[in-house]
Amino acid sequence: MANTATIAKHKELFGHPVGLYILFFTEMWERFSYYGMRAILVLYLVAETQGDNVGLGWTNGEALALYGWYTMLVYVASIPGGWLADKFLGQKKAVLYGGVLLILGHSVLAIEQMWAFYAGLGLIVLGVGLLKPNISTMVGGLYKQGDIRRDKGFTIFYIGINVGAFLSSLIVGYVGEVHGWHYGFGLAAIGMALGLLQYLAGQKYLKHVGNFTGASENEEEKAALKRPLSKIEKDRVIVLLMSFLLVIVFWGAFEQAGGLMNIYAMDNTNRALLGWEVPASWFQSFNAMFIIFLGTTVAAFWARRKLKGKLSSSLFKMILGLIIMGTGFFFMSAAAAQFESTGSSAMYWLVLAYLFHTVGELCISPVALSYITKLAPLKYASLMMGVFFAMTGLGNKLAGLLGESASEYGEFTIFTGIALFCVLFGLIVMLFRKKLETLTHGAEDNEREIEDENEGYEVAKQ
Numbered sequence: 001m002a003n004t005a006t007i008a009k010h011k012e013l014f015g016h017p018v019g020l021y022i023l024f025f026t027e028m029w030e031r032f033s034y035y036g037m038r039a040i041l042v043l044y045l046v047a048e049t050q051g052d053n054v055g056l057g058w059t060n061g062e063a064l065a066l067y068g069w070y071t072m073l074v075y076v077a078s079i080p081g082g083w084l085a086d087k088f089l090g091q092k093k094a095v096l097y098g099g100v101l102l103i104l105g106h107s108v109l110a111i112e113q114m115w116a117f118y119a120g121l122g123l124i125v126l127g128v129g130l131l132k133p134n135i136s137t138m139v140g141g142l143y144k145q146g147d148i149r150r151d152k153g154f155t156i157f158y159i160g161i162n163v164g165a166f167l168s169s170l171i172v173g174y175v176g177e178v179h180g181w182h183y184g185f186g187l188a189a190i191g192m193a194l195g196l197l198q199y200l201a202g203q204k205y206l207k208h209v210g211n212f213t214g215a216s217e218n219e220e221e222k223a224a225l226k227r228p229l230s231k232i233e234k235d236r237v238i239v240l241l242m243s244f245l246l247v248i249v250f251w252g253a254f255e256q257a258g259g260l261m262n263i264y265a266m267d268n269t270n271r272a273l274l275g276w277e278v279p280a281s282w283f284q285s286f287n288a289m290f291i292i293f294l295g296t297t298v299a300a301f302w303a304r305r306k307l308k309g310k311l312s313s314s315l316f317k318m319i320l321g322l323i324i325m326g327t328g329f330f331f332m333s334a335a336a337a338q339f340e341s342t343g344s345s346a347m348y349w350l351v352l353a354y355l356f357h358t359v360g361e362l363c364i365s366p367v368a369l370s371y372i373t374k375l376a377p378l379k380y381a382s383l384m385m386g387v388f389f390a391m392t393g394l395g396n397k398l399a400g401l402l403g404e405s406a407s408e409y410g411e412f413t414i415f416t417g418i419a420l421f422c423v424l425f426g427l428i429v430m431l432f433r434k435k436l437e438t439l440t441h442g443a444e445d446n447e448r449e450i451e452d453e454n455e456g457y458e459v460a461k462q
Contacts, residue, residue: 011205015149016142016149016152016153016156017142017143017153017205018202018205019138019142019202019205019206019209020139020142020153020156020157022198022199022202022205022206023135023138023139023157023160023199023206024156024157024159024160025160025195025198025199026095026099026135026195026196026198026199027135027157027160027161027164027195028160028161028163028164028195029164029191029192029194029195029196029198030099030102030128030131030132030135030164030192030195031160031161031162031164031165031168032164032165032167032168032172032188032191032192032195033102033106033164033168033188033189033191033192033195034074034102034124034128034168034188035164035165035168035169035172035284035288036168036169036171036172036173036176036184036187036188036191037106037109037124037172037184037185037188038071038258038284039168039169039172039173039176039258039262039281039284040172040173040176040177040181040184040185040281041067041070041258042063042064042067042258042259042262042263043055043176043177043181043262043266043280043281044056044176044181045058045062045063045066045067046058046059046060046063046263047181053177053178053179053180053181055181060263060407061404061407063263064259064260064263064400064403064404065400065404067258067259067400067403068259068396068397068398068399068400068401068403068404069397069400070121070125071255071258071393071396071397071399071400072393072394072396072397072400073125073393074124074125074128074129074393074396075128075129075132075389075390075391075392075393075394075396076129076389076390076393076394077125077126077128077129077130077393078128078129078132078133078385078386078387078388078389078390078393079129079383079386079387079389079390080129080386081094081098081128081129081130081131081132081133081134081382081386082133082134082137082382082383082384082385082386082387083382083383083386084130085130085133085134085137085382086379086380086381086382086383088212089212090210090211090212091134091135091137091138091141091209091210091211091382092134092138092203092206092209092210092211093212094130094131094134094382095130095131095134095135095138095199095210096196096199096200097130098126098127098128098129098130098131098132098134099127099131099192099195099196099199100127100196101123101124101126101127101130102123102124102127102128102131102192103189103192103193103196104123104127105119105120105121105122105123105124105126105127105189106120106124106185106186106188106189106192107120107186107189108120108123109121109124109182109185109186109188109189110182110183110185110186110189111182112182120185129386132389133382133385133386133388133389134210134382134385136157136369136372136385137210137373137381137382137385138206138209138210139153139154139157139369139373140154140369140370140372140373140374140381141208141209141210141373142209145374148303148306150370150373150374151299151302151303151366151367151370152299152303153370154366154367154369154370155295155296155298155299155362155366156295156296157366157369158291158295158362158365158366158369159291159292159295159296161291162287162288162289162291162292162295163288163292164191164288165284165285165287165288166285166288166289166292168188168191169281169282169284169285169288170282170285171187172184172187172188172191172281173279173281173282173284173285174279174281174282175187176281177279177280177281178279225378225379229377232441233377235439235440235441236375236376236377236439236440236441236443237375237376237377237380237384238439239315239375239436239437239439239440240371240372240375240376240384240387240388241387242436243315243318243368243371243436244387244388244391245429246318246319246322246364246368246426246429247364247368247388247391247392247395248391248392248394248395248398249322249395249421249422249425250321250322250325250360250361250364250365250395250422251391251392251394251395251396251398251399252394252395252396252398252399252402253325253326253329253395253399253402253418253421253422254325254357254360254361254395254399255395255396255399255400256399256402256403256418257284257287257354257357258284259399259400259403260399260402260403260406260411260414261283261332261350261353262280262281262283262284263403264332264335264336264350264411265280265283265350266280268335268336268339268344268345268411269283269335269344269345269346269347269350270344270345270346270347271347273347278347283347283350283351283354286350286351286354286355286358287354287357287358287361290354290355290358290359291358291361291362294358294359294362295362298359298362298363299362299366302317313433313437313444314367314368314370314371314374314444315371315433315436315437316430316433317363317364317367318363318364318367318368318371319426319429319430319433320363320426321359321360321361321362321363321364321365321367322360322364322422322425322426322429323360323422323423323426323427324356324359324360324363325356325357325359325360325361325364325422326360326418326419326420326421326422326423326426327356327360327419327422327423328352328353328354328355328356328357328360328419329353329415329416329418329419329422330415330416330419331349331350331352331353331356332349332350332353332411332415332419333412333415333416333419334349335349335350335353335415336410336411336412336415337412339411340412368388369385369388372384372385372388373385374443374444375440375443402414402418
């Protein structure tokens with residue numbers, strides 16, 4: 001008779017391993033805490049030092065500089081976080097320890113002292129560094145090599161991220177802006193605690209993933225971790241590193257949401273709606289809301305293209321995602337032009353920008369996560385995921401620098417420049433797409449066959 005571990009390993013829900021949903025809710029609450037804090041961080045920094053809800057009174061440039069450094073370090077910490085998981089902890093324990101650090105970090109931020117502010121940010125950097133790359137790697141480990149459900153699984157996982165981001169922008173953003181910044185920071189800590197509790201409760205569905213491979217009793221697996229990389233593995237690493245350039249550019253533009261676009265919504269946008277002023281932090285919820293509604297639709301679109309034999313490679317999706325996202329900044333250019341001519345800009349420009357940013361994000365971010373699990377050598381799986389998030393961090397720092405330059409060049413120039421660069425860079429990389437894809441040595445070639453098998457399995461079940 002099969003033991004409990006075997007049953008847990010193969011149990012599925014809605015066509016995916018149950019473990020996917022355990023990780024879904026863990027990441028949902030982790031992102032609730034992170035994006036909730038991010039939604040109010042810059043607003044807290046620039047808020048006046050006097051009044052009912054005092055902030056630190058920093059200038060926009062100072063606030064965006066700190067925002068850039070902080071969001072960069074959060075993701076750059078994924079490199080040591082991935083390395084620690086590969087060498088010592090395993091991904092499962094790394095996620096656990098990261099969650100504990102995040103609870104401590106957000107809790108410390110709730111204390112109204114400057115030492116607590118910087119200590120809290122530091123703990124959050126360490127916590128995200130341990131949790132973020134390793135939970136994503138665990139998602140990939142739930143699927144066999146070549147299983148097309150992997151991309152769909154990452155999209156479902158990605159929706160979980162954005163459910164947390166959507167709720168946090170509304171709840172933490174409202175509490176922080178209306179009732180007190182530090183109450184908002186404390187609420188983020190509660191969210192992370194809920195995520196960690198359900199992660200611990202669902203361990204029976206994760207027994208076969210995220211374990212420390214260095215302690216494996218399988219001699220063949222030990223040998224595969226010890227041997228040098230093959231020519232094919234080296235070529236695949238090269239493709240991953242090249243694709244990370246798309247990631248840097250994408251997040252350098254996209255992360256204006258928490259910085260320059262956040263301040264723009266607060267200072268330059270007419271937020272009056274039926275006699276009520278919409279909180280500036282709420283605009284960040286549009287991205288998450290659009291992902292929740294469009295995530296499965298975009299994933300299904302690409303799956304249908306693959307079944308029909310049309311171009312739908314991961315690299316093509318990522319390039320197209322960058323171009324679509326960049327196009328969204330033309331709406332911000334229109335908003336800035338309207339502000340310069342009338343002294344105010346309409347809310348719909350922000351909504352349209354976030355819509356295009358979201359579609360672009362769905363084409364690049366979950367796809368990139370899945371791409372890494374397909375191409376990264378086993379012994380460097382978490383490390384390569386860490387490098388991916390580090391590139392995201394560099395993009396965040398670039399976003400901060402671009403936001404700072406708005407005070408010198410103006411919002412219209414910055415938004416238009418971002419749009420043009422993203423579109424042109426994407427088109428240039430598209431010219432080299434076929435050459436790069438040959439270096440993957442057919443990593444995605446067998447997915448059509450696996451998809452056909454899955455389709456037959458679904459029919460048989462019905």
